[in-house]
Amino acid sequence: MKYADIWLSDPQADIIESTAQRNLFHSGAGSGKSHGLGLISADFVINNPEVRGFIGANTYSQLTKSTLDRVFNVWETTLGYKRGIHYVSNIMPPKTFKTFGARLDSYEHVISFANGALIFTASLDNYKVIDGTEFAWACLDETKDTKEEAVREVITARLRQSGMYINPSGILCKEKKTGDYKGFNPLYIFTSPAKTDWLAEWFDIPEYFEEINASIFSETDYFRKRKNDKMVVISSTYHNKANLSDGFIEQFIEDNKHNSQRIDMLVYGSPLAKTGGEYFSRFDRLKHIKYIPINPVLPVHLSFDFNRNPYMTCSCFQTWWDESIKKWIVNQFDEFCLEAPKNYTEALCQDIEEKYSHLLKNGLFFYGDYSGKAGRTNSTEDDYDVINRVLKKYIGAYSDKVITNKGLSVRHDFMNKILFGGLPLEYYIAPICKHSVNEFEYLKEDPNGGKLKQLATNPITSVQFQKYGHLADSFEYFFTSAFSQFFNQ
Numbered sequence: 001m002k003y004a005d006i007w008l009s010d011p012q013a014d015i016i017e018s019t020a021q022r023n024l025f026h027s028g029a030g031s032g033k034s035h036g037l038g039l040i041s042a043d044f045v046i047n048n049p050e051v052r053g054f055i056g057a058n059t060y061s062q063l064t065k066s067t068l069d070r071v072f073n074v075w076e077t078t079l080g081y082k083r084g085i086h087y088v089s090n091i092m093p094p095k096t097f098k099t100f101g102a103r104l105d106s107y108e109h110v111i112s113f114a115n116g117a118l119i120f121t122a123s124l125d126n127y128k129v130i131d132g133t134e135f136a137w138a139c140l141d142e143t144k145d146t147k148e149e150a151v152r153e154v155i156t157a158r159l160r161q162s163g164m165y166i167n168p169s170g171i172l173c174k175e176k177k178t179g180d181y182k183g184f185n186p187l188y189i190f191t192s193p194a195k196t197d198w199l200a201e202w203f204d205i206p207e208y209f210e211e212i213n214a215s216i217f218s219e220t221d222y223f224r225k226r227k228n229d230k231m232v233v234i235s236s237t238y239h240n241k242a243n244l245s246d247g248f249i250e251q252f253i254e255d256n257k258h259n260s261q262r263i264d265m266l267v268y269g270s271p272l273a274k275t276g277g278e279y280f281s282r283f284d285r286l287k288h289i290k291y292i293p294i295n296p297v298l299p300v301h302l303s304f305d306f307n308r309n310p311y312m313t314c315s316c317f318q319t320w321w322d323e324s325i326k327k328w329i330v331n332q333f334d335e336f337c338l339e340a341p342k343n344y345t346e347a348l349c350q351d352i353e354e355k356y357s358h359l360l361k362n363g364l365f366f367y368g369d370y371s372g373k374a375g376r377t378n379s380t381e382d383d384y385d386v387i388n389r390v391l392k393k394y395i396g397a398y399s400d401k402v403i404t405n406k407g408l409s410v411r412h413d414f415m416n417k418i419l420f421g422g423l424p425l426e427y428y429i430a431p432i433c434k435h436s437v438n439e440f441e442y443l444k445e446d447p448n449g450g451k452l453k454q455l456a457t458n459p460i461t462s463v464q465f466q467k468y469g470h471l472a473d474s475f476e477y478f479f480t481s482a483f484s485q486f487f488n489q
Contacts, residue, residue, distance in 0.1 A: 006078060007242070011222050011235035012036045015188065016043070019170055020231035023188045024203045028237035028269040029252070030244050033190040034067060037139045038074025040188055041119060042081075044137050048174065049117035050100050051136035051163040056155070058145040060123040067141040068121065087113045124150040136161040138187050144194035151189075152202065159185040193265040195275050197442045203232045205271050206437065209285055216268050236268040272441065279412065279451055279472065282419035283440040290428040292331045294318065299363030300356060301401075303478035304348070306372045306383050309465035310458070311337040312348050315436065315474045316356070319482065328425045328483070335433040335471065340461070345383045349390035360394040367477045370405045401481045408450040411476040414487050418479060423486050436471050443468040 008016065012032055015025045016039055025033055037055070044053050055071065057063035068089075075081040088094070089111045092103075098116035111119040122130050124140070127150035138155055140146070164184040165173045172184060191199070200206060208225055212234055215223045222235035237249055249267060256262045264273035272285065301317040316334040321327075334356075338348050353360065372383035381389070384402065388395060418425055429436055444452040451469040458465065480487045 006039065008036075008039075009235070009239040011224070011233045011239050012039075014224050014233050015231070016040055018186075018226070018231045019166055019172065019184070020226060021184070021186055021229040022203070023186060023231045023233075024199065025188070025190045025233050026193060026199075026269055026271055027233070027235045027239075029192055029266045030237045030240060030248060031235060031269070032240040032243060033192070034070035034141060035074055035243075037067070037141060037188065037190050038071040039078070041071060041139055042075055042079055045113055045115070045117040045119070048136070048164055049098075049113065049115045050174070051161050052134070053117070053119040054130070054133070054135045054138040054155070054158070055111075055119055055121050055141070056124050056127075056130075056138065057141040058123065058143070059125050062142060063121060063123050085114070087111055124155075127154045130154065130158060133158055134161045135159065136163055136185055140187070140189050142191055143189045143199065144191045144196045148198040151187075152198070156187065159187060161185070193269050193271055193273070195272065195442060197438060200271060201438075203230055205232065206285075206434070208232075209272060212271070213286065216270060217264075222269075234269050234271060237266075277444045277452075278441075279443040279445045280415060280419060280440045281445075282416040284419070285437075285441075288419065288427060288429055288440070289431055289437060291430055292329075292333070292428055294331075294333050294359065295320070296359070297362055298359075299365060300359045301478060301482060302352065302364065302366045303474040304345075304366065304368035304372065304383070304387070305470045305474045305477070306345065306369055307466070307470045308340070308343040309463050310456070310467070311339045311435075311470075312343040312345065313337050313435075313470050313474055314348055314352060315433075315471060315478065316352075317478060317482075322426075325426075326424060330425060330427045330479075332427070332429045332433055332436065334430065335436050337435045337471075345386040346390055349387055353391060353394075357394075360391065363396065364391060364394040364399050365401050365482070366391075366395075366399060367401045367474075367481050369473065369477060370402055373402070402477075403481045403484070406476075406480050406487070409448075410487075411480055412445075412449055414480060415476060423483075425483060425486070436475075439468050439471045439475075443472055 009032060011027060015023055015036055025036060027033060041053060041055060055067065057067040072083065081087055090108055092107050093112035097112055097114050100116045104110065109121045111121065120133055120135060124146045135158055138159055140151065143151060162183060163174065165176045165181040166184045167173050168180045173181065204227065212223045215221045216234055216236055219238040222239060225232045241249060252267060253263055261273045264270040295318055298318045298320060301319065303315045305313045314336040315332055318331050318333060320329050322329050336348055336351055338351065366387055417423060418427055446452040451472060454467045455464055456467040
């Protein structure tokens with residue numbers, strides 16, 4: 001296939017021409033994601049018919065009525081492929097069609113081509129059906145709505161058919177001639193914007209947030225990053241304006257002029273715009289995420305939450321009064337999130353001491369869930385007994401700052417007031433506190449103003465747990481006690 005004969009936007013070209021193993025095209029509405037998916041799949045069909053591919057979408061309805069409809073349209077209008085002549089879907093292929101290897105027992109959810117190429121299709125809301133299937137490349141549409149395990153565990157495990165290689169010059173080949181050739185089993189993810197935590201983490205999007213923010217809010221610029229074997233392209237709808245109806249973008253902006261966050265997501269492709277219902281609605285990455293060096297002479301404030309799954313947590317702070325701006329500065333310089341088998345209080349305290357004993361000598365104040373005073377870790381001790389025992393040499397008469405838990409709604413309001421800047425207090429969080437940042441970004445508010453309990457399951461232990469909220473609790477325990485003079489106003 002010669003891409004020079006087909007008009008592509010620059011973001012589309014970056015994804016289509018990528019030789020990375022994992023590719024993410026995250027773009028605004030009408031950016032040509034399905035068009036790109038159709039071209040990529042056609043490229044493999046034409047040039048690598050010996051290997052099998054996969055096309056998936058989140059639901060069967062989406063797959064058949066949207067994704068495949070657009071893909072078939074691309075094949076037919078752009079490439080001249082005719083259904084029944086060049087390809088068939090969901091039926092036994094004609095005997096005139098070439099085959100590689102034995103014929104399948106069933107061609108349900110299979111697209112067959114005259115040159116012998118095969119593409120499996122499936123909806124990812126029922127991803128178990130592809131167990132046992134093996135393919136060389138995969139394209140996924142609207143993955144923002146797909147479960148993480150469907151992609152990172154099932155799809156990637158099926159991407160193992162050999163037959164494509166990247167040579168030392170970065171060129172795709174069909175044969176492995178030397179040991180320097182790498183197997184090529186690419187995954188292409190096409191999705192409209194959403195705050196999808198696992199996708200953001202997988203493709204390191206928070207690491208590039210400032211670069212993303214500086215490039216995507218433009219009609220001409222966009223974000224492109226290749227790191228090792230991962231490629232990310234984030235672009236606005238403007239890059240595909242030539243293929244949209246006149247006035248589409250302008251009308252969309254007008255329809256949503258009172259919701260700038262929606263415009264940021266669905267026009268400019270922002271992966272971190274607020275979707276609504278965030279518990280920490282006033283959190284601003286550009287304002288609050290900031291590296292501040294640890295002060296070697298100030299005491300340490302430790303705030304604990306004793307839930308064991310997905311991890312046992314402690315947030316670490318230093319505070320000081322800045323006379324020049326007449327405000328308290330709070331620097332969250334670290335976090336501890338210990339998973340099993342170390343998700344118990346003693347191991348948590350031991351890790352803190354090992355890393356920060358030099359700071360603990362300056363003084364230690366600890367905060368946390370008041371119910372931990374009744375949480376027995378063995379037959380004689382509660383959680384705070386363990387803290388006092390393990391960190392005994394750093395604890396003074398005023399170290400224990402644990403107070404009775406305050407109401408969820410007032411804690412919630414107080415935290416957002418701090419984040420908004422409604423108090424003489426500036427809060428900053430170090431970039432290394434990734435779990436804490438995720439709490440600020442992804443924790444949602446429930447209908448009663450509390451924390452929405454988003455449940456997840458550990459795939460190894462099958463233990464179910466609340467995905468977000470534990471670190472948020474530790475923040476609130478600290479702020480409501482350490483700054484009670486403001487909280488009680």
